[in-house]
Amino acid sequence: MADRAELWIFLLFAIPLVIAAAGVVAARNPVNAAMSLVAAFFFLAGIYVLLVAHLVAFLQILVYAGAIMVVFLFVIMLLQLHDQDMQDAKLKAMQWGGIIGASGVLTVVALAIQQAGEIHWKAVPESFGTVKAVGMLLFTQYLLPFEATSLLLLVAIVGAVVVAKQRI
Amino acid sequence: MTISANWYLLLAAVLFCFGLVGVVSRRNILVVFMCVELMLNAANLTFLTFARQQGTMNGHAIAFFVIAVAAAEAAVGLAIVIAVFRTRGTLWMDEVSTLKN
Numbered sequence: 001m002a003d004r005a006e007l008w009i010f011l012l013f014a015i016p017l018v019i020a021a022a023g024v025v026a027a028r029n030p031v032n033a034a035m036s037l038v039a040a041f042f043f044l045a046g047i048y049v050l051l052v053a054h055l056v057a058f059l060q061i062l063v064y065a066g067a068i069m070v071v072f073l074f075v076i077m078l079l080q081l082h083d084q085d086m087q088d089a090k091l092k093a094m095q096w097g098g099i100i101g102a103s104g105v106l107t108v109v110a111l112a113i114q115q116a117g118e119i120h121w122k123a124v125p126e127s128f129g130t131v132k133a134v135g136m137l138l139f140t141q142y143l144l145p146f147e148a149t150s151l152l153l154l155v156a157i158v159g160a161v162v163v164a165k166q167r168i
Numbered sequence: 169m170t171i172s173a174n175w176y177l178l179l180a181a182v183l184f185c186f187g188l189v190g191v192v193s194r195r196n197i198l199v200v201f202m203c204v205e206l207m208l209n210a211a212n213l214t215f216l217t218f219a220r221q222q223g224t225m226n227g228h229a230i231a232f233f234v235i236a237v238a239a240a241e242a243a244v245g246l247a248i249v250i251a252v253f254r255t256r257g258t259l260w261m262d263e264v265s266t267l268k269n
Contacts, residue, residue: 059235098192102192133225134229149236
């Protein structure tokens with residue numbers, strides 16, 4: 001029983017995650033899609049904890065489910081959507097082609113994963129995925145990308161204000 | 169770990185394809201954006217799976233950068249959505265086609 005615990009916990013997070021992801025795609029109303037996406041981010045954070053990525057799981061909830069989704073909901077509220085904006089028109093042939101193409105991609109990738117055989121885990125140290133260990137990595141080996149990220153975020157802030165503001 | 173890495177990779181593939189279906193079949197710009205976020209998350213899940221499988225933490229650093237880039241993308245993208253809605257009064261991707269011809 002104990003050795004099955006991980007499988008059960010995985011399924012406990014994975015099944016609602018897939019349902020929430022399907023809800024994002026299928027929802028008629030953008031607000032419902034946004035709420036499904038928040039749920040998907042929370043369940044994904046649970047999967048990250050299973051993968052011993054504690055810092056990334058924490059960031060996932062803080063940045064994705066917190067900051068990014070608040071921005072999404074704010075924009076949906078600001079735009080005062082009308083009822084005709086909510087409903088998707090009937091799918092065109094091109095869109096059906098896209099859906100079939102996407103399921104083809106899924107089939108190919110799933111077959112590739114199956115062909116790879118069982119991929120086993122390597123042992124990890126006690127400090128794996130902790131704030132300290134990932135922080136050490138970010139501030140030594142990945143220092144330049146880290147600083148570039150701060151610059152990117154600054155540019156994004158200025159760019160968002162310039163694009164969205166009517167008169168500067 | 170009693171279950172193999174394949175399960176996590178398969179979950180990431182399913183998530184990515186849901187995002188892909190949303191991007192190609194939905195016509196509301198906001199929903200398309202959310203589906204792009206879903207695809208970025210699927211990529212993150214793959215990074216973290218392989219980081220755990222290899223026992224190195226480089227994947228965690230990459231996932232951190234992906235989250236930062238997704239935040240920047242959401243900020244700029246939603247600003248563009250607001251600008252488009254202001255000038256055209258629509259969120260319909262098919263109606264925003266000035267650059268097409």
